[in-house]
Amino acid sequence: SQQGEEDPQALSIQEGENATMNCSYKTSINNLQWYRQNSGRGLVHLILIRSNEREKHSGRLRVTLDTSKKSSSLLITASRAADTASYFCALTSGGSYIPTFGRGTSLIVHP
Amino acid sequence: KAGVTQTPRYLIKTRGQQVTLSCSPISGHRSVSWYQQTPGQGLQFLFEYFSETQRNKGNFPGRFSGRQFSNSRSEMNVSTLELGDSALYLCASFEDRETGYTFGSGTRLTVV
Numbered sequence: 001s002q003q004g005e006e007d008p009q010a011l012s013i014q015e016g017e018n019a020t021m022n023c024s025y026k027t028s029i030n031n032l033q034w035y036r037q038n039s040g041r042g043l044v045h046l047i048l049i050r051s052n053e054r055e056k057h058s059g060r061l062r063v064t065l066d067t068s069k070k071s072s073s074l075l076i077t078a079s080r081a082a083d084t085a086s087y088f089c090a091l092t093s094g095g096s097y098i099p100t101f102g103r104g105t106s107l108i109v110h111p
Numbered sequence: 112k113a114g115v116t117q118t119p120r121y122l123i124k125t126r127g128q129q130v131t132l133s134c135s136p137i138s139g140h141r142s143v144s145w146y147q148q149t150p151g152q153g154l155q156f157l158f159e160y161f162s163e164t165q166r167n168k169g170n171f172p173g174r175f176s177g178r179q180f181s182n183s184r185s186e187m188n189v190s191t192l193e194l195g196d197s198a199l200y201l202c203a204s205f206e207d208r209e210t211g212y213t214f215g216s217g218t219r220l221t222v223v
Contacts (some may be wrong), residue, residue: 033212035212040217040219042214042217043203045211047211048209048210048211050209098144101146101154102153
């Protein structure tokens with residue numbers, strides 16, 4: 001099973017700015033999920049986007065999926081200090097529904 | 112609805128010992144998956160249990176085992192602990208394959 005690769009590894013921004021992180025992968029997927037993890041805690045599911053979808057929104061979050069480029073992006077608009085966390089993309093592909101996780105993007109939002 | 116509950120939150124064990132971790136999924140969720148998270152390897156899938164049967168297994172040695180009870184609660188056991196087993200162990204449950212996982216807060220295992 002394949003693993004997504006997040007980019008950048010780390011991102012530091014000021015409160016109010018937008019944060020964009022990307023996830024690239026190698027072979028076709030069933031769906032792609034984004035999760036957030038606050039320091040040393042469990043992961044929180046943010047958004048799931050299916051392979052036949054191009055964009056999804058949830059509050060200040062916007063996820064896009066470009067299957068031709070095999071990449072997805074997570075945009076957090078008007079970021080807050082509370083958005084400071086690691087963000088992971090997780091893929092399901094082939095006959096497996098078990099998500100495999102990338103290494104994550106560490107986001108720091110300065111107040 | 113209560114979330115996924117993992118106990119204990121922290122554990123310190125000595126090399127060679129064994130350990131059992133517990134996970135109670137969200138009520139109604141029959142699938143429970145376990146992941147190991149380390150700084151070096153990231154999040155790695157251990158196994159998934161569904162209706163008391165192991166349905167999927169990751170690439171871990173046989174020292175790692177698990178089980179699921181009729182109430183969907185799951186336990187994970189690691190025998191003959193090694194220093195490299197120090198990690199955050201995360202349990203997750205889901206309602207169906209089209210929804211994301213709900214994770215517990217994890218058990219931080221330190222092997223000394």
